[in-house]
Amino acid sequence: MKTKTFALGGIHLNKHKISARIGIEELDLPDVVYIPVKQHIGAPAKIVVKSGDKVKVGTLLAEADGKVSARVVSSISGEVCKIEEINNGQGYLETVITIKREGDEFEDNMDMSDKIISEISDNRDELLEAIKNAGIVGMGGAGFPTPIKSEIPEGKKADTLIINGIECEPYLTADCRLMEEKSEQIVIGARILNKILGIQNAIIAIDENKRRSIARLRHITKEYVGVNVQPCKSIYPQGGEKQLINAITGREVPSGKLPIDVNCVVQNVATVYAVYEAVQKHIPLFRRVLTVSGNIDWNPCNYLVRIGTPISFILEKNKIQMDKVGKVLIGGPMMGQAISSLDAPVTKTTSGITVFSEQTSRKPETTACIRCGKCVDSCPMGLMPLNIRQAVENNDLNEMKKLHIQDCILCGCCSYICPAKIPLLDYCKIGKYELTKQSKKA
Amino acid sequence: MYKISTSPHINSKETTHKIMRDVIVALSPAIMAALIMFGFKALLVLVTSVCACLIFEYFMSKSLGLGNTASDLSAVVTGILLALNLPATMPLWMVIIGAFMAIGVAKMAFGGIGKNIFNPALVGRVFLFISFPVQMTTWVKPHVLDFFNVDATTSATPLNVLKHITENDIFSPEYMNLFLGNIGGSMGETSALAILLGLFWLLKEKIISWHIPVYYIGSFLLCMLITQLITGNVRFDVLSHLLSGGLLLGAVFMATDYTTSPMTKNGKIIFAIGCGILTYVIRVFGAYPEGVSFAILIMNAFVPLIDKYNIQYVYGTRRK
Numbered sequence: 124m125k126t127k128t129f130a131l132g133g134i135h136l137n138k139h140k141i142s143a144r145i146g147i148e149e150l151d152l153p154d155v156v157y158i159p160v161k162q163h164i165g166a167p168a169k170i171v172v173k174s175g176d177k178v179k180v181g182t183l184l185a186e187a188d189g190k191v192s193a194r195v196v197s198s199i200s201g202e203v204c205k206i207e208e209i210n211n212g213q214g215y216l217e218t219v220i221t222i223k224r225e226g227d228e229f230e231d232n233m234d235m236s237d238k239i240i241s242e243i244s245d246n247r248d249e250l251l252e253a254i255k256n257a258g259i260v261g262m263g264g265a266g267f268p269t270p271i272k273s274e275i276p277e278g279k280k281a282d283t284l285i286i287n288g289i290e291c292e293p294y295l296t297a298d299c300r301l302m303e304e305k306s307e308q309i310v311i312g313a314r315i316l317n318k319i320l321g322i323q324n325a326i327i328a329i330d331e332n333k334r335r336s337i338a339r340l341r342h343i344t345k346e347y348v349g350v351n352v353q354p355c356k357s358i359y360p361q362g363g364e365k366q367l368i369n370a371i372t373g374r375e376v377p378s379g380k381l382p383i384d385v386n387c388v389v390q391n392v393a394t395v396y397a398v399y400e401a402v403q404k405h406i407p408l409f410r411r412v413l414t415v416s417g418n419i420d421w422n423p424c425n426y427l428v429r430i431g432t433p434i435s436f437i438l439e440k441n442k443i444q445m446d447k448v449g450k451v452l453i454g455g456p457m458m459g460q461a462i463s464s465l466d467a468p469v470t471k472t473t474s475g476i477t478v479f480s481e482q483t484s485r486k487p488e489t490t491a492c493i494r495c496g497k498c499v500d501s502c503p504m505g506l507m508p509l510n511i512r513q514a515v516e517n518n519d520l521n522e523m524k525k526l527h528i529q530d531c532i533l534c535g536c537c538s539y540i541c542p543a544k545i546p547l548l549d550y551c552k553i554g555k556y557e558l559t560k561q562s563k564k565a
Numbered sequence: 566m567y568k569i570s571t572s573p574h575i576n577s578k579e580t581t582h583k584i585m586r587d588v589i590v591a592l593s594p595a596i597m598a599a600l601i602m603f604g605f606k607a608l609l610v611l612v613t614s615v616c617a618c619l620i621f622e623y624f625m626s627k628s629l630g631l632g633n634t635a636s637d638l639s640a641v642v643t644g645i646l647l648a649l650n651l652p653a654t655m656p657l658w659m660v661i662i663g664a665f666m667a668i669g670v671a672k673m674a675f676g677g678i679g680k681n682i683f684n685p686a687l688v689g690r691v692f693l694f695i696s697f698p699v700q701m702t703t704w705v706k707p708h709v710l711d712f713f714n715v716d717a718t719t720s721a722t723p724l725n726v727l728k729h730i731t732e733n734d735i736f737s738p739e740y741m742n743l744f745l746g747n748i749g750g751s752m753g754e755t756s757a758l759a760i761l762l763g764l765f766w767l768l769k770e771k772i773i774s775w776h777i778p779v780y781y782i783g784s785f786l787l788c789m790l791i792t793q794l795i796t797g798n799v800r801f802d803v804l805s806h807l808l809s810g811g812l813l814l815g816a817v818f819m820a821t822d823y824t825t826s827p828m829t830k831n832g833k834i835i836f837a838i839g840c841g842i843l844t845y846v847i848r849v850f851g852a853y854p855e856g857v858s859f860a861i862l863i864m865n866a867f868v869p870l871i872d873k874y875n876i877q878y879v880y881g882t883r884r885k
Contacts, residue, residue: 131880134577293575365880378881451567456574463569477574484568487576490637493679495584495823500774505879507828527879535573542579543679549571 126331128356129366132503134536136359136457138332139293142416142423147300149427150440152227156199156431157209157219158184162470163260164267165191170220176203181230181407184220187255193268193471194258195220198409198429200228212434212453212462219468222431234404241311243318243402250319250402257401258408258471263287263362263391264454266472269398272388273319281388284325285371286313288392289355289362291330292455294416295475298392300425301412302329302336305396306343312399313350320388323349326371327392332357359457360534364389366503378530393474408471417478419447428469434476435465449484452477457535487544498537498547504530508537508547515554520561528554581678585638587770591763592645592818598746598756602707603653607752613657615644617664625673639678643667646686646818649753650811650858651693654705659697663689683865684825687858694858704749722750724810724854727800743808753814760813773821776830777837781816782807784841792849801849812844815857825865832868832875839864 161167168185172178178197185195201224211217229235244250251270259269275281286309290298302309313325327344329337331354340352355361355370365376367389374385382389390398393411400406409430416423421443428437434451452459453467456477498508506527514522528551537547599607622640626633634640647667651660667689675681694701704722742748746756753760767773786803793801806812811819820826820840827836840860847856 131878136575369880375881375883378879380881449568450570450574452574456572458572459574460572461567461569461574463566465567479574483575484570486570490581491631491634491677491679493581493584493639493823494828496828497579499828499877502877503880505877507877509828526876527882530879530881533572539573539575540577540579542577542581542584544576544580546571548573552571 126354126356127370128358128361129369129503131505132501132536133358133360133366134501134540135357136291136293136539138357139416139418140296140299141294142296142414142425143299145296145300145423145425147304147412147425147427150429150432150437152199152224152429153432153436154224155433156222156224156429157433157466157468158195158198158222158431159211159217159219159468159470160185160195161217162195162266162430162472163193164265165189165193167218168192168195168258170206172203172220174203174205177201178203178222179228179230180409181233187258187268191268191271193260194256196258196407196409197222198431199224201225209466210464212464212467213460214463219431232405234406239307239311240403241307243311243315245318247319247321250315253402253405254319254398256407257397259394259397259401260408260471261391262393262397262411262471262474264458264472264474266470269390269394272383272390273316275320275383279383280386281320281322281383282324282386283372283388284313284316284320284322285367285387285389286325286327286392286395287362287364287367287389288327288329288333288336289367291357291359291362292457292459292475294423294477295414295455296416297412297414297425297474299333299336301396302327302333302392303339306336306339308399309392309395310340310343310347310350311403312395312397314347315398315402316388316390316395317349325350327352328355328367328371329353330355330357330361359536360503360532363503363532363534365532378527411469411471411473413469413473414475415441415478416475417480418483419443419478419480430471431468433465434462434467434469437469437476438465438478443478447480448478449481450479452479457539458533486546489545490543492543492545495542497540497542501536501540503534503536504532506531508551509545511554512545512547512550515550515557518557520558523554523558529558531555581637581639584772585642587766587772588642588818589638589645591766591770591772592642592649592753594759594762595649595753595756595814596645598759599649599653599752602746602755603705603752607653609657610651610653610655610660610752611645611648613660614648614651614664615641617661618644618647618668621665621668622673625669626677629673629677631677634678637678640668643672643685643689646753647689649814650686650690650751652701652704652750653752654703655693655700659693659700662696663693666692679824681824682868683862684819684822687819687862691858691862706749707747707755722748722809722854724806724848727802727805727809727854740804740808743805748809750809751811751814754811757808757813760817764817767817767821774830774833776833777821777826778816780834780837781820781840781844782812784838785812785844788842788845789849806848810848810855811857815844815861816840819857820861820864825868827868827871827875829872829875829877832871835871835875836864836868839867
């Protein structure tokens with residue numbers, strides 16, 4: 124089958140997928156977890172436990188507050204010690220539920236066996252309810268509550284479900300491992316989402332380089348109707364939602380609109396796996412697979428981690444020489460967030476931890492723009508970053524709007540490619556912030 | 566406490582310095598050709614031009630508070646391009662004046678690298694051309710591989726021959742010599758082969774896209790071809806016009822200058838076609854036999870306008 128790709132821009136990155144062949148390993152349990160009540164886009168979940176309560180794995184901790192929200196369950200068994208605000212390492216205080224571990228007990232209805240259940244219930248509402256109860260959100264990074272994406276608003280219809288298995292960030296391999304080791308579960312998860320959406324057309328998009336995942340999924344999809352595999356060109360940001368829709372269907376999501384406006388629904392493979400576990404095995408979202416990798420001398424891994432595990436615990440288990448570390452990123456190097464403190468916990472959207480050495484942690488010095496146009500050529504949204512920079516420096520809000528700054532997807536291609544090392548993405552972020560501030564005032 | 570910064574956390578290895586180095590590599594075949602054809606005198610002009618450009622860049626960037634921009638090699642590129650645009654017999658003090666016009670006036674006075682409107686090397690060349698027309702049009706015959714030959718036999722350039730040819734003359738183009746560069750002309754313009762090697766390197770290293778050279782040369786040749794077919798006059802011999810004069814050097818190295826060419830693909834195409842048509846108009850109807858420098862400089866002035874009206878297509882803005 125031919126590989127597909129998006130129309131505008133894009134850059135070729137060194138992939139550094141050093142952990143691609145290392146199997147998923149279950150990490151030891153931490154003694155304490157910090158579970159944030161807001162791990163998604165929307166309202167924070169409402170806390171339903173108090174300190175001193177005994178909880179098991181899967182016990183409800185916080186209920187979804189309103190439509191755009193997601194519930195949070197406990198990831199270990201033990202005692203709730205306090206509900207506090209901690210520094211999330213990114214400059215914000217965050218409300219977390221701290222739980223001290225005692226043993227490892229699960230809620231009774233959870234089926235933790237390895238048996239794969241392929242029979243899917245025909246009751247659409249039942250399926251949707253299971254996803255809601257499990258607290259599933261988009262696990263690729265955005266954290267948009269999955270039930271909302273699966274319930275199609277009135278007057279709109281879906282015809283294509285795209286399962287995003289691209290993982291175009293360098294270093295990260297969690298999705299890659301998941302597709303290789305849990306292929307059948309993912310295909311069943313795709314079938315569940317197909318059923319909920321009332322369509323027969325799920326396409327699993329994979330990077331062309333992940334040959335073994337492609338082969339495995341192709342083999343399995345032969346037995347399941349309505350799920351297909353589509354290799355995509357290995358170019359960044361192929362896994363961006365708008366880029367992937369363009370690559371697979373040729374459609375473009377209009378500015379300011381959602382994928383459903385072009386009849387598409389996009390779900391990350393990790394999300395689809397969580398859907399399988401929630402619906403078929405009654406396992407709520409209490410753990411996830413993440414990659415621990417980077418460019419210092421150590422052993423990169425793919426871990427199955429309980430949500431709320433402090434990042435310091437993971438790095439300790441990985442035996443990293445912390446004195447050589449310059450920068451710790453939540454996510455990959457292109458869009459990941461640098462964190463200042465390692466107390467920050469793993470959340471539903473943490474797809475990896477990337478650790479950079481001291482030498483590679485410095486930002487290069489900026490020189491004068493030579494108008495080479497590489498930022499314009501590389502922008503996958505067709506924007507003109509160097510003009511945006513000018514507009515932002517002049518604080519010209521009208522010009523920013525004209526340059527479609529709100530369409531920027533923050534992929535970072537422009538900053539990456541710039542030979543003068545101008546932080547073009549920072550200008551886009553500032554401009555977006557200024558525009559949002561202005562529209563709030565009005 | 567760990568380092569905090571905004572994403573992305575990795576950068577490409579591309580720098581201004583590296584780009585300029587690649588351009589110099591791309592120019593090296595043309596430099597070799599100039600040295601082979603014109604020997605020691607060419608070397609003198611080249612070294613003078615590069616040194617003068619570097620010195621002007623160093624002192625002016627320092628005095629304008631821009632830091633030291635001489636180390637990014639852009640002045641070396643300007644110096645080489647200026648030298649390649651001059652005849653090998655050029656007096657050296659004139660070369661220094663040309664370098665001052667290029668770096669001092671066309672580049673630094675506008676704010677340094679990235680801010681200039683006109684291609685610095687071309688401004689230098691055109692200034693010299695207008696100020697010292699005799700020296701600038703005294704072309705010598707190449708003396709291949711005879712490095713220290715100082716005997717300067719003047720000769721007409723092929724374009725001059727074409728300009729003044731009449732119906733009765735016998736026209737016998739020497740395509741092979743034109744291609745290799747064994748003809749009179751500016752140091753770096755004569756060898757089409759050397760310039761094409763440079764173009765190959767620029768495209769391979771993705772320093773430039775193919776649009777400007779192809780559309781420039783293409784639009785020029787199309788105009789010439791039509792004229793030749795209509796008039797049947799040997800003055801408009803397409804292949805001679807392609808291989809002689811500054812067309813190839815201009816289309817590959819001058820019109821593609823980042824700072825003085827448009828940003829978007831469509832903008833580049835408009836710019837290149839404009840250059841092609843202007844070159845054609847000057848060569849066919851103008852007083853000068855050669856029009857590449859003027860054509861590119863005129864189109865340089867249109868770049869801000871072209872950029873203003875050629876906004877990139879933005880994803881998701883297509884009307885249904």
